[in-house]
Amino acid sequence: MRAAATVFGVALALGCSNNPYPDQDDDRKVLYLPFSEPPKTLDPALAYSTADHAITGKVYDTLLEYHYLKRPYELVGGLAQSVPEPHVLPDGGVEYRFELRPDLWFQNDPCFALVGAPKRRIVADDFVFELQRLADPALASPVVDPFSVLRGFVEFSTKLKARRAADPEFGKLRIDLQYQRAGGFSGARSDGPAALVITLDRPYPQILYWFAMNFSSPMPWEAVAHYDGKQGRPQLSEHPVSSGPFVVGLYEKRARIVLDANPEWYGARHPEWHAPGAIFPSTEGVVGLSAAEKERLDASQGLRLPALARIEYRREEESIPAFSKFLQGYYDMSAVVRESFNRVIQEGGLSEDMKRQGMQLEKSVVPAVYYIGFNMDDAVVGRQAGEKSKLLRQALSLAIDSTEYLRLFSNGRGLPAHSPLPPGLFGYDPAYRNPYRSVDLKKAAELLTRAGYPEGIDSATGRALRLTFDVPDTSPEGRLRFLFWTNQWRRLGIDVQLSATNYNKFQEKVRDGAYQIFQWGWVADYPDPENFLFLLTTPMARSVSQGPNTANFKNATYDRLFEQMRTLENGPERRALLDQMRGIVEDERPWIELFHPEDYALVQGWLKNVRPVGLSIPTAKYYDIDPAQRRARRTAWNEPVLAPAFALVALLLLLLVPAVRTFMKERQ
Amino acid sequence: MLAYVVRRLGYGCFVVLGVLFFLFALFFLVTTPDDIAQRALGEKAMPQVVERWKENHGYNRPLWPGPGHTTDNLLVDHFQKMLTFEFGNSDADGVPIRQRISEGALPSLLLTVPMFVIGITLGIGISLFVAFFRETYIDRLGVFVSVLTMSIPLLLYIIGGQFLLGKMLRWFPVSGFDLHPGVLARFLALPILVGVLSSLGSDVRFFRTVFIEEIFKDYVRTARAKGAGEMRVMTGHVLRNAMIPVVTNVVMAIPFLFTGSLLLEAGFGIPGLGSLTVEAIQANDFSTLRAMVFLGSLLFIFGQILTDIAYTWVDPRIRLE
Numbered sequence: 001m002r003a004a005a006t007v008f009g010v011a012l013a014l015g016c017s018n019n020p021y022p023d024q025d026d027d028r029k030v031l032y033l034p035f036s037e038p039p040k041t042l043d044p045a046l047a048y049s050t051a052d053h054a055i056t057g058k059v060y061d062t063l064l065e066y067h068y069l070k071r072p073y074e075l076v077g078g079l080a081q082s083v084p085e086p087h088v089l090p091d092g093g094v095e096y097r098f099e100l101r102p103d104l105w106f107q108n109d110p111c112f113a114l115v116g117a118p119k120r121r122i123v124a125d126d127f128v129f130e131l132q133r134l135a136d137p138a139l140a141s142p143v144v145d146p147f148s149v150l151r152g153f154v155e156f157s158t159k160l161k162a163r164r165a166a167d168p169e170f171g172k173l174r175i176d177l178q179y180q181r182a183g184g185f186s187g188a189r190s191d192g193p194a195a196l197v198i199t200l201d202r203p204y205p206q207i208l209y210w211f212a213m214n215f216s217s218p219m220p221w222e223a224v225a226h227y228d229g230k231q232g233r234p235q236l237s238e239h240p241v242s243s244g245p246f247v248v249g250l251y252e253k254r255a256r257i258v259l260d261a262n263p264e265w266y267g268a269r270h271p272e273w274h275a276p277g278a279i280f281p282s283t284e285g286v287v288g289l290s291a292a293e294k295e296r297l298d299a300s301q302g303l304r305l306p307a308l309a310r311i312e313y314r315r316e317e318e319s320i321p322a323f324s325k326f327l328q329g330y331y332d333m334s335a336v337v338r339e340s341f342n343r344v345i346q347e348g349g350l351s352e353d354m355k356r357q358g359m360q361l362e363k364s365v366v367p368a369v370y371y372i373g374f375n376m377d378d379a380v381v382g383r384q385a386g387e388k389s390k391l392l393r394q395a396l397s398l399a400i401d402s403t404e405y406l407r408l409f410s411n412g413r414g415l416p417a418h419s420p421l422p423p424g425l426f427g428y429d430p431a432y433r434n435p436y437r438s439v440d441l442k443k444a445a446e447l448l449t450r451a452g453y454p455e456g457i458d459s460a461t462g463r464a465l466r467l468t469f470d471v472p473d474t475s476p477e478g479r480l481r482f483l484f485w486t487n488q489w490r491r492l493g494i495d496v497q498l499s500a501t502n503y504n505k506f507q508e509k510v511r512d513g514a515y516q517i518f519q520w521g522w523v524a525d526y527p528d529p530e531n532f533l534f535l536l537t538t539p540m541a542r543s544v545s546q547g548p549n550t551a552n553f554k555n556a557t558y559d560r561l562f563e564q565m566r567t568l569e570n571g572p573e574r575r576a577l578l579d580q581m582r583g584i585v586e587d588e589r590p591w592i593e594l595f596h597p598e599d600y601a602l603v604q605g606w607l608k609n610v611r612p613v614g615l616s617i618p619t620a621k622y623y624d625i626d627p628a629q630r631r632a633r634r635t636a637w638n639e640p641v642l643a644p645a646f647a648l649v650a651l652l653l654l655l656l657v658p659a660v661r662t663f664m665k666e667r668q
Numbered sequence: 669m670l671a672y673v674v675r676r677l678g679y680g681c682f683v684v685l686g687v688l689f690f691l692f693a694l695f696f697l698v699t700t701p702d703d704i705a706q707r708a709l710g711e712k713a714m715p716q717v718v719e720r721w722k723e724n725h726g727y728n729r730p731l732w733p734g735p736g737h738t739t740d741n742l743l744v745d746h747f748q749k750m751l752t753f754e755f756g757n758s759d760a761d762g763v764p765i766r767q768r769i770s771e772g773a774l775p776s777l778l779l780t781v782p783m784f785v786i787g788i789t790l791g792i793g794i795s796l797f798v799a800f801f802r803e804t805y806i807d808r809l810g811v812f813v814s815v816l817t818m819s820i821p822l823l824l825y826i827i828g829g830q831f832l833l834g835k836m837l838r839w840f841p842v843s844g845f846d847l848h849p850g851v852l853a854r855f856l857a858l859p860i861l862v863g864v865l866s867s868l869g870s871d872v873r874f875f876r877t878v879f880i881e882e883i884f885k886d887y888v889r890t891a892r893a894k895g896a897g898e899m900r901v902m903t904g905h906v907l908r909n910a911m912i913p914v915v916t917n918v919v920m921a922i923p924f925l926f927t928g929s930l931l932l933e934a935g936f937g938i939p940g941l942g943s944l945t946v947e948a949i950q951a952n953d954f955s956t957l958r959a960m961v962f963l964g965s966l967l968f969i970f971g972q973i974l975t976d977i978a979y980t981w982v983d984p985r986i987r988l989e
Contacts, residue, residue, distance in 0.1 A: 016838075016839040016840065017838075017839075017840075017854060018834055018838045018839065018840055018841050018842065018854075019841070019851075019854070020841040020844045020846065020851060020854070020855065021846075021851065022848050022850040022851055023850075038761075039761075040708070040760060040761040040762075041761055041762065048709070048710050048712065048713075049710050137720055138724060140709075140717055140720040140721045140724055141717070142709050142710060142712065142713045142714075142717050144714070144716065144717055144720075145714050145716075145717075229764065235762065235763065237761065237762055237763070238763060252771070252939070254771070254772070254939035254943070254944070254947075255775075255844075255845050255846070255937070255938075255939040256845075256846060314844055314846075314937075315844070315845075315937050315939065316843060316844070316937055317934055317935075317937050317943070318843070318934075318935065318937070320827075320830075321830055321834075321842040321843035321844075321935075321936075321937070322843075324830065324831075324834065324835045324842045325841070325842050325843070325844075327835075328835070328838070328842075330841075502698065503703075504698060504699040504700065504703040504952070505698070507702065507703055507706060508700060508702075508703075511702065525712075545714075545715060546714075546715035547714065547715070548712065638838050639838065640837065640838045640839055641836070641837045641838060642837075644837060645839075655806075655809070659801055659804070659806045662801075662804070663800075663801075663898075
C-alpha cells in the first residue's frame with residue numbers, strides 16, 4: 001500500500017506541472033508575453049492595429065524612431081543616419097533627404113533566390129517601392145490619407161488603377177514592374193542606393209512621424225512577388241521579410257508567435273557605430289526621472305541591443321488566466337486585471353505582497369482622450385439652435401464628474417481631461433482648468449435657464465428636456481457605465497435616454513447622422529497636437545467626408561487656426577495658436593472631454609530596463625532579463641500541492657470498499 | 669439501405685441550402701458590408717479606404733438579386749462559393765479559410781477525441797457500476813453527484829478548474845496550447861478533465877436509466893437463472909442490449925468532434941475550430957463564419973445518417989428502407 005502510494009506520488013509529481021514551456025529555454029534571455037488578439041496582418045503597408053504593431057514594430061525597422069527615454073517624445077535616426085531637415089522648394093513644396101546608414105541588410109529569406117542570393121542589401125529603392133505600395137489601390141492601405149501629401153502619390157494611384165482596368169496583361173506583371181511602368185511618383189525617389197528623397201506638395205512637418213512608423217519600412221520587391229499565397233507559399237501578411245532587431249521565427253498566430261534576434265540587423269552587425277537606436281541610451285538630458293530610475297537605467301547604459309535572444313508570445317484569449325500565469329512567473333509583464341486590482345495595487349502603489357515577490361509597477365498616461373460628443377448637425381444640441389444649444393452643451397458639461405467615473409469604473413486609473421490634448425504632447429498645459437469641466441450644478445442650472453430649459457424643463461413641451469445618448473454597447477456592464485453619465489445629467493432635470501445598440505447598428509447611425517450624443521475616444525498615432533485637433537476640423541466632419549469628426553463641428557476660425565498651427569514648428573507661436581483653438585473648444589463645447597486613460601503595467605523583478613512610453617512604440621529591444629533569477633523564482637512559486645490528490649484517492653477508496661464488500665458477501 | 673441514404677442526403681441538401689440562406693439573411697440583417705470593412709480595417713480607416721476595401725473584396729455589390737444584377741450580387745456569390753467548397757479568404761485577415769480550418773482541426777481533435785473516448789468509457793463504466801449497486805447508497809450517491817454536476821454551467825467548470833487545479837494546486841498550466849511533445853499533454857490535461865467532468869453527470873444519468881431498464885427484463889432474469897455471474901450479466905447481456913440508445917447518443921456526437929468545443933477552446937486558449945468560429949463572430953468575419961456554419965450543417969446531416977446506419981449494426985432487426 002505504501003509502495004503504491006509512493007509510486008502514485010512520484011507519477012503525479014512527474015506528470016503534474018503547471019510550467020507551460022519546455023525547459024530548454026530556462027537559461028536563455030527569452031521574454032515571455034501574452035497576447036489576446038492575433039495580428040490581422042504583418043504587411044507593414046496594411047498593419048495599423050495595436051495587435052499588428054506589437055509584431056511589425058519589432059521586426060520592421062523604420063527610417064526614424066523615438067528616443068527611448070526622453071519626454072516629450074523626440075525623433076532620432078533609425079535606418080536613416082539622422083532626422084532630415086525640411087528644404088522649402090520655390091513652388092511651395094518641401095523636400096526631405098534621408099541619408100541611409102551603410103551596410104543595411106534584409107534578413108535571410110528564400111525569396112531572395114529570385115536574385116540568386118540568400119540575402120540582400122537594403123537600398124533606397126526599397127523604401128520607394130514600399131511608398132508606391134501605399135498608393136496601390138489594390139492594397140487599400142489605411143494610411144493613404146497622410147501619405148497623399150507626397151508629390152504625385154494620388155496621380156500614381158489613379159494611373160495604376162486605370163492601367164490595370166485597361167490592360168489585364170499589365171495587372172499580371174510582377175508588382176515592381178507594374179510600378180516601374182506606371183512611372184512611380186516624384187514625391188518618393190532614390191538618389192543612389194543610400195539616399196531617399198521625399199517631396200511634399202505642401203509643408204507637413206508631421207510627415208516625419210509617419211516615417212517613424214512601419215508603413216514606410218523598406219520592403220524587398222522579391223518578398224511581395226514571392227509570398228503571394230499561391231502554390232503553397234504563404235502570403236506576405238503572414239511571412240514578413242524584414243530588417244529589424246527581431247525576425248519572425250514561428251508564426252502560429254492563433255496560439256504562438258516567436259521572434260528571434262536578427263543577426264543581420266545593423267545594430268547587431270555594427271555595435272561600433274553606437275547608433276542611437278542600437279545602444280541603450282544615456283539618461284543625460286532626460287528630464288522627469290527619479291534618482292532611483294536614473295540609477296536603474298544608467299546601469300544598462302551602452303548595452304548592445306537587442307539584449308534578448310528571443311520573444312515568445314503565447315495566446316491568452318481571457319485576461320484572468322493570463323494574469324494567473326504572470327503571478328506564477330510564466331509571463332514577464334502584465335496589465336493589472338480589474339478582478340485582482342485591490343490585491344495588487346494599494347494606495348496607488350504596489351501592495352506589500354507584490355513587493356515581496358519583487359514586482360515593479362510602471363504607470364503611464366496614454367496619449368489618448370475619451371470624450372462625450374454632441375452631433376452639431378442636430379436640431380436641439382447642434383448649431384441650428386444657436387446660442388441656446390451652446391448654453392445647453394455648457395450646462396451638460398458642467399454636470400459631468402470624470403473623477404468619480406474613473407474611481408468607480410477604472411480603479412482611479414486616468415486623468416480627468418480638460419482639453420483634447422493629452423499629457424506628453426506639445427500644447428498640453430497641466431495647469432489649465434477648463435471652466436466647464438469641473439462639476440458646478442448651480443452654474444449649470446443657471447445656464448439651462450438662460451438656454452430656455454429652467455430646471456431642465458423644455459418650455460415648448462412643459463416636460464423635462466429629452467435627449468438621446470447613442471452607445472455601441474448592449475452589455476450590462478456597458479449600460480452601467482453609460483447610465484453613470486445620464487444619471488449625472490438627470491440631476492439637472494434633463495431626461496437623457498440611453499439608446500444602446502450593437503456596434504454595427506451604432507456605426508450605421510453615425511453614417512446616417514441619426515445620433516444626438518455619443519461617446520468616443522482617440523489614441524495618438526504620433527505625438528503632435530495636430531493628430532488630436534484635426535478631429536474637430538470641418539473637412540474631417542462625418543457629414544462632409546465621413547471623417548473622424550463625429551461631432552460635425554464646423555468652425556471657420558478653428559479651421560483657419562488649425563491650418564496655421566499644423567505647419568509650424570513647436571514654439572511660442574504654435575503654442576499661442578493652440579491656446580486659441582483650445583479656447584474655441586472650451587466655449588463651443590462640441591465635446592465634453594472626459595479623461596486620459598492611464599496604463600498600469602506589472603513587471604517581474606528579473607526584467608530590466610522597462611520604461612513605459614504610452615505610444616505604440618516598439619521597446620522590447622531595450623529590455624534585458626536575468627534568467628537565473630527567473631528560474632529560481634519560478635521554481636519556488638510553482639511547487640505542486642499534491643496532498644489533495646492523495647485525499648481524493650483515499651475518499652474514493654473509502655466509498656468503494658463497503659460496496660465491494662457487499663458485493664463479495666452477496667456472491668458468497 | 670443505399671436508397672435510404674440517398675434519400676436522406678437529398679433531404680440534407682435542402683437543409684444545407686436553407687441554413688445557408690438563413691445565415692446570409694440573418695448576418696446582413698444585423699451588419700452591413702461597411703461594418704465588415706470597418707472591422708477589418710480598424711476604426712481609424714478613412715471612408716475612401718473603406719470603399720476601396722469593399723471593392724477589392726467584392727462587397728460593393730448589391731446584397732440581393734435585382735434588375736441588372738440577377739447574378740452579380742452577394743447572395744448568388746455566397747451560394748456559388750459554398751456549394752463549390754470555395755471558401756476563399758477570411759474577411760478579417762485575408763488568410764485562406766481552408767488553411768485556417770486545416771490548422772485548427774488538429775488542436776480541436778486533440779481536445780475532443782480524448783475527451784469523447786474518456787467521457788464515454790467513464791460514463792458507461794460508472795453507470796454500469798451504479799446500476800449494479802442499484803437502490804444502495806452507491807446508486808443514490810451516484811445520482812446525486814450526477815445531478816449536481818449537471819447543474820453547474822461549463823463556464824464555472826472552466827474557471828473553477830483553472831483556479832483550483834492550475835492556480836492553487838499548480839498541477840496543470842492554467843491555459844494555453846503548444847504542440848511541443850514535452851508540454852502538449854500538460855496543456856490538454858486540464859481542458860480534457862474539465863470537459864469530461866462537465867458532461868459525465870448527464871451521461872451517467874442517461875446510461876444508468878437505460879441499463880436499469882434492461883436489468884429488469886426477462887432475458888436478464890433468464891441469464892441469471894442459467895447461472896450467469898453478475899459481471900457477465902452486466903457486460904455481456906445488459907450492456908449489449910442497451911446499445912441502441914447508447915449508440916444514438918454517441919454516434920451523433922462523432923462528426924462534431926471536428927468542429928471543436930466553443931467554450932473550452934476559448935476558455936483555455938486552444939486554437940481549434942471552435943474558437944475560430946467564436947473569433948469569426950466577434951470579428952464580423954462573414955467569409956469564415958459561413959464556412960464554419962456550412963461545415964457544421966454538413967456534419968450534422970452526416971451524423972444523422974451515420975446514426976441511422978449504426979442502428980442496423982447494433983440491432984440487426986432494424987432495416988433502413
